Amino acid sequence: MASDANSEVFELPAETVVLPSLPAAAIGHSGVHMDNDGRVSIDWESSFVRRFSKLYRSPLLGRSTIPPPGYSELDPRSADHPVQSPASSADYSDSVVNLDKSWKLTLNIVIQVVGSRGDVQPFIALGNELQRYGHRVRLATHDAFENFVTSSGLEFYPIGGDPADLMAYMVKNPGLIPSIESLQAGDIQRKRIMVREMLRGCWRSCVDPDMHTRAPFVADAIIANPPSFAYIHCAQALSIPVHLMFTMPWSSTKAFPHPLANMSGANGDTGLKNYISYGVVDWLTWQGLGDVINEWRKQDLELDEVATFEGPHLAEILKIPFTYCWSPALVSKPLDWPSYIDVCGFFFRDVPEYVPPADLEAFLAAGPPPVYIGFGSIVLENPEQVTTTIIDAVNAVGARAIVSKGWANLSGTQHHNIYFIGDCPHEWLFQRVAAAVHHGGAGTTACGLRYSKPTLIVPFFGDQPFWGAMVAAAGAGPDPIPHKQLTANSLADGIRYCLSKHAAAAASNIAQKMSSESGVHAAVSSFHRHLPVDRMQCDLYPSQPAVWSVSVPKSRKKLKLSKFAAEVLVKDRLIDQKSLNTHPIKPFLIENRRWDPITGGASAVMNTTTDLTGSILGTFYKPIQEYQHHQRDHEGRRSAIMASNASVESASTDTGTGRVAAGAGATSSKTKAQSDHGGGKLFVKMAGASAKSLGSFIPTALKGMTVDIPLAMTEGLRNIPRLHGEEPRDLGQITGIKSGFAAAGKGFMWGMTEAVTDIVVKPVQGMRQDGVMGAVTGLGKGMSNMVSKSGYAMFGVLIYPSAGIAKSLHTSIHSRTRKSIVKASRGEGEWMLESGQFTGTDRAQVVAGFHEISKGKKRR
Structure with a gap:
C-alpha cells in the first residue's frame, strides 16, 4: 500500500x-x-x-x-513492448504528437x-x-x-x-x-x-x-x-x-x-x-x-x-x-x-508548486546536502525509540539529516544538524538532499532514483523488501535493513554507503536512463495497443465505440452501432429500438477446466454436494442473514433520524422550543409506526429467504446430475491428451443452444476420426522422433486417445447440447443485470443526442452512412 x-x-x-x-x-x-x-x-x-x-x-x-530486447531507448509505438522514449526529448514529443493525431x-x-x-x-x-x-x-x-x-x-x-x-x-x-x-x-x-x-x-x-x-x-x-x-x-x-x-x-x-x-x-x-x-x-x-x-x-x-x-x-x-x-x-x-x-516506466507527475518555510531554507543553506529519512504513512509502535536511533546514527556518521515526521509523528528537540519536517513534496525535497532513507514504497523509491539519490530501504511489509533488493542489486544502495533489525549502527553503516562515490555513480546511472522514459505516455500506448479496435469501432461513426448491433433491412449485413448512432437511427425511425442487440466488444468466458474424467467428475460431484448442502442449511441461516440485514438498515435509519433531530434541535433558538419538541415527537411516533409495520414485512422476508433456499434444492440436483457432472467427465476425457503433451481440439465456447449443438457436432466428427487415426499416426510420429522406443510410446498414446477421444465424442453428443440449453435458460432467467446495462446504454445515447455535444453534421453522417449501406453500397 x-x-x-x-x-x-x-x-x-x-x-x-x-x-x-x-x-x-x-x-x-x-x-x-x-x-x-x-x-x-x-x-x-x-x-x-x-x-x-x-x-x-x-x-x-x-x-x-518472444523474448524482449535488452534495455534500450524504446519507442512507445512498438508492436510488442512499450519501451522508453527516444533519447532526445524533442524526438519523443514528436512521436507523441503523431500518436495523438x-x-x-x-x-x-x-x-x-x-x-x-x-x-x-x-x-x-x-x-x-x-x-x-x-x-x-x-x-x-x-x-x-x-x-x-x-x-x-x-x-x-x-x-x-x-x-x-x-x-x-x-x-x-x-x-x-x-x-x-x-x-x-x-x-x-x-x-x-x-x-x-x-x-x-x-x-x-x-x-x-x-x-x-x-x-x-x-x-x-x-x-x-x-x-x-x-x-x-x-x-x-x-x-x-x-x-x-x-x-x-x-x-x-x-x-x-x-x-x-x-x-x-x-x-x-x-x-x-x-x-x-x-x-x-x-x-x-x-x-x-x-x-x-x-x-x-x-x-x-x-x-x-x-x-x-x-x-x-x-x-x-x-x-x-x-x-x-x-x-x-x-x-x-x-x-x-x-x-x-x-x-513502461514509473508514473511521474509534474513537480508541484511549493514554498518552503524560512527555517527550512535556512537549514538547507547552512551546510552540505542532508540525508532524507522518513517512513511515510507507516505507523510505528515506538516512534520515540526510532527517533533516538535516527539521531544516534546521523551523529555517528557526522552527517546532516531532514527527518520526515510522517504518520508516526517522528519528532524531537531540534538539533543543529537535524531538521524535522512535516508535509513536503518529495519532488521538491529530493532535489536538495544527498541520499534517501525510507520504507521502500514504489513511489518514494522511484522519486529518489529519478533525482540520482542513493537509497537505503528499511522495509516493513509487502513489496518493500522487493524494492530494497532491487535497489541494492543495482548498487544504488546497501542491502535493505528490516525495520525490526534497525539499530543505530546498522543505520549508520547504511548511510555511509549511500554517501559513497560508488552509490552515487550507480544512482546517477539509473537516473540518466530514467530521464529518457515517459511512463505515462508509454502506458497509454500500451493500453491503446491491446484494445480490439476493429471490433470496437462504430460502422457509421468510427470515433465512437460500438455497443449495439443491428441487421440492416433488406440486407444480411449487421452493423455495429455506437450509443449516439443508434439513438439517431431510432429517433429518425430508420430502425426500431427492439431490433438493437448488445454488441460484446470483448466477451469473457470463465469455465471450470477439467484435466481428466476422474478428478473432473469428483470435483463436479463435490461442488454439487456443496450446493445441495448449502440449500438445506440455507433454510436455517438465510433467515438469520435477512434479520441481520434488516437490523443494519434499521440502525442506519435510526442514526439518520437522530442526526436529523439533532439538526432540528440546533435550530430551536429560531423556531421555538415547543415546535421543535412537537416535531421530534412526531418523528419518533412515525419511526415507531414504521418499525411496527416493518416487523410484519421482516417475518415475510425471513420466511421467503428460507423457502427460496430450500426450493433451490431440486433444480440444483437436476442440474448437477444432468449437466455439471456429465459435462465435467466429458471435458476430462477431452483433455486427457494434455497429459502427454497434445493440445485437444477447441470446440468453441458454449454460450447457448446453438453453440452447444455446434460443439457436439465438432466433437463427434473430430473425436471419432482421431480416435481411429491416432492408432496409426502416433506410432509413426514416435518412430520418426525416437525410433523403436518412440513407436512404442506412440502406440500407447494412440490407444489412450482412442479411448478418450471416442468417449468424449459419444458423450458430447448429448452433454454439449444440454450444457447449451442450461446456459440459455440461465441467461433468460437471470436478466436483471443485462437489462440494467441496456437501459443505461440507451439512456447515455439519449443524453448524447440531447446534450449538444454532437452537431447536425454528425447526425447527417450517421444517416447518410446508413442509407448507403442499406442500398448495398460500400462505404468509403
Missing part, C-alpha cells in the same frame, strides 16, 4: 485486502508459513507445494513468448483503484493523459479522495472502503494471516465487509451516472490495479476490455519470486520455484476472498461462480493485458513474460 501522500507513483496496496480465511496452523502444516514482514515462506520440500507445483505449472508454465476512437474509461493517496495519485496522471486523447475518464476509488480526484479535472466515483483503516490493519497484521488480536477484535469480518462494499462500488462505477452532473456513463473499457479485485468480473458482465496496471510483479515468472513470497528448500530448480511462488500467493488470496467475490458475482452481476482453480489465476488464464509501471532500467522485463505484458 502506498505509504506517502507525497509519492508520485502508485505503490502496492495489495496486501491490505488479501485476507485468507484459512487458519495459520492449517497452512503451516502444508509447508506455507507466514512471516512478520507480510510475506509467505514456502517450503519447496513440502508435499503440498510439490503437488501444487505439478498442478499449477501444467496449464501456465509452457507458454511460448492517429488515435481517433474516444471511450468511456473507468479506472478502479484501491489503496492510499499515493496509489491514486499516479492514476490521476494517467487519467489526465487519457483525456488528451479525447477519452472520458472516471476514477473510481475511496470516498476520502473525492476532492483530490475532482480537483484534477477527472470524474470521481466513490467505491467505499477506508484507506486509513486498511493501512492500520496492515500495520497490525503485516502478514497474510491475521493475528489473534485482530481475530478477537473482529477486524477480519470488518475487512471482508469492506471488500464486499468496494466490489459493489466498482460495479456501480461502470454503469451509474456521474455523482454530481448526473450525466449518464457506461464504461467501454476498464483500467485497474489488481487489489481492486472487481475488474475482470465487471468486464465480463459488460463484455468490454480490461487492462491491469501495477508497480509490483504480479505475473508468474522464473526471473524472481513473488515479492510476497520467500521460497525455502535447497533442492529444485530456482526458476521453477520462483514461478510457483506466484501460484501459491494467488491461491492464498483466493482462499480468503473467493467466497466474497463469488457471492457478489451471483447476487450483483448474475454471473456463475468461479471455480477454485480458475479463480486465483484468471488474469493469466484470460491473458488480461498488464502494464507494469516501473523503470526497465531498474527491473527489466523477464524473458518469459508474454507480449501482452509490458514494462
